[in-house]
Amino acid sequence: MRLIPIPVDVEIGKIQLDIDIKEGKSPFIVVYCQGEAKITYLPEHGETKVITHQGKVKRVMFDEGEEF
Template sequence: MMLQDIELTSTNRLEIDIMEIPSSSVIVICDGKAKLRELPPFGEYRIVTHQGKVKRMRREEGEEF
């Protein structure tokens, strides 16, 4: 599982080398901050917002039986 805060450049640009991140991942941007999270092989990744801002990112895993 990859958890990473992404630094923005001095000009507030987001630069990411997609060859160095997991093939299934998500980038969430809120209030000038960016966070990269690897998606689980089975399950859900929920992004909870409140008043237009990201409050929580929750990983819920599961597997078919």
């Protein structure tokens, strides 16, 4: 699974996230909805779509490709 859960402290309203951005990983996104947060790294070639329904995150879709 590509979406990795990250801890959320709802009482103080903060996401506890410690990521070393110098390690050379590709870009990433953090998606938050209704007290739950998840992180995912973006593909080198492709699209990532966040699908919502009635104001809530329904799914995250990945469409990857590779140049010939």
